Amino acid sequence: MKFKNKLSAILASVVLMASACDSFLDVNENPNNPEDAPISGLMTNSTYETALNIFRGGSATSNYVQYLASPNPGSSSDIMDPSDFSGTWFSLYNVMTDLDVIIKKSEENGANHYKGAAQILMALNLGMTVDFFGDVPFSQSFNFETVTPAYDDDQELYRRVLELLDEGIANLQGQTSISMGNDDFIYQGNVANWIKFGNTLKARFLLHTKGTSAYSESELLAAVNAGFTSSNDDASVSFFEQRFNPWAQVAINNSNLLLGGWISEQFVEALDGTSYPTVDPRLPLMIGTTDEGEFVGTVNGAGRGNAPEQGARSTLIPGQFYTSTQSPILIATFAELKFIEAEAALQNDRARAYSAYLAGIEAHMDMLGVADAEKASYLADPSVSMGAANLTLADIMKEKWVALFLHPETWNDARRFDYSYKNMTLPENLNPDLNGQYIRRLAYPDSEVSRNGDNVPSVTLLDRIWWNQ
Known part of the structure; x- marks a missing residue:
């Protein structure tokens, strides 16, 4: 309780600081980058808002992967109409703006652990932005010399995502002049866990490239080996009395x-x-x-x-694992990593793939608190424990789909898997512009089209992200 109270106090101070900036929104300055912005406060806000970006992404995509459905017929979230995700776009860029400041201030002060954590969070937020939209501004986004930044190629940005992860891991392994602590809402300054987190994200983003010339199975499995070793390592942000999940x-x-x-x-x-x-x-x-x-x-x-x-009809109800007021938002989990390992190893090491597949199921069941007898019964069923020789990609993807409930990463899986989950069908009243096909990307936000329209690429909802060609 003392720790939660500390987090509450820290967050309250960050919210007040952010509120104080509101009156400056109409001038040609960056309100998120005051000259004296404390690196600690920026880290608090960045870790907290990154978790909320996971929620925002999951909220945007959970109907596409048929976790959720609208109670209203023909709802745009269900029928895959183009929707305006300006709020999600701004939230992603606001976090990346703060992270850019942390990186620069860390370089000035030799705060390598802050820099490493910020680089990992930058990779995550940038990677999510690319996965949602494709080509996006980045190289010109944080110098504030232009209000109409150019769009960078999505494949080049993915290279940058992986570079940021490698750089962040390296910085976390070195010396630092300032150490993180309770200002870090994810790990409370635990550097060893940050390193595992960076490697787990590296495995996630490398998996997206499977089927492209950029893919390396050995590199991905090396990242798995250096990633989470149990669910105790999971990257998450817990909530508290003043702010509900x-x-x-x-x-x-x-x-x-x-x-x-x-x-x-x-x-x-x-x-x-x-x-x-x-x-x-x-x-x-x-x-x-x-x-x-x-x-x-x-x-x-x-x-x-x-x-x-x-x-x-069934709905999310208060008080369950995903919906208790103080439940965590899961950013990356050991269960996810085991399913990544299973998919990566399936072709060349079926024994490893099968072991990882079963471990992923068990980790998620333990997270939810499934009773031992029920867990054992499920894992013993021949349709679940089919043996290494009979394990298929569809088996792995189905169990990963369950284990990543409400997480935006599932939409990346669905697109890579061509939405081939058993009995998954197109929604009724599908957007006719999709020509009987599933959505492949989010539309660029209306706010971006209106103020930076000359640079916004001309795409449709069927145009694929580079790794999904």
Whole structure:
């Protein structure tokens, strides 16, 4: 409790500092880069807001991968219409702006551990931005010499993402003049965990390149070996009394009839024994039942259909692992890393792939608190424990899809996997401009088109990110 109180106090001071900058938004200065901005406060805000960017990304994409569905028919989030994600765009760039300041101030002061952590967070936020939008501004984004920065090539930016991770890991391994502490909301200054986090992210981003000339299985597995070794290493930000986990707020809002967090029929049927032979014991720990005590999903694009009452469909409900007010937002987990390892090793080391696949399932079940007997029963089912010789990519992707519930990384997986999850179908009332195909990228924000339109690339929602060609 003392630690949470400290975090609350730190966050409150950062929010006040940010609020004090609001009156300067109309002048040609960067309000996030005051000359005396303390590196500690910037780190607090950057770690906290990075976690919120994971939520924002998950909120934007969870309907696309059919975790969630809209209760209203033809909702743009369901039918893959172009949506304006200006808020998400600004949030990503605001964090990267602060991280750029941390990097520069760290260089001035020899604060190599701050610099290394900031480089890892920069890689994460930049990588997410590229994964969502493709070509984006970066090289001209933080000098404030132009308000219309050029767009950089998405493949070149990916090289920069991987360089930032390598540079960050190296800086964390060296000496530092200033050490991180409770101003770091992710690891509270634990440098060894930051190094594992950097390697885990390196494995994540390298996996995206599978199938391209940039892919290296050996490099990816080396990053896995240096990454998380248990769920105790997970990168996350926990919440506290003054600020709820945002997924908890979605669940609370829904219970108050501000509808959101309705569960897709695809997700329910993947875990209730409909699409796969066994019932997954994680289902009641992740979502709620109807008023009749049943799990019933909503068809993406169709809305509530013939069940207008709210209690006739499953939703996110308050108080579960993902939706308790003080639940963490998971940025990267050991479970994810094991599924990355399983996919990477599948072609050349099936024994390693199978072991990692089972370890990923077990890690996620332990995270949710699945009872030992239920876990053992699920893992013993032949459809889950099929043996190394029979393990397929589809098996790995299905279990990873469950384990990364509500996380934006799943949309990268879905696009790489060509949305080939068992029984996943296009939503009803699909955006006709998609020509019967799944969405491949987010539209550039309206705010960017209006103020930097000459530089914004001309793309459609079907144009693929470089690694998804």
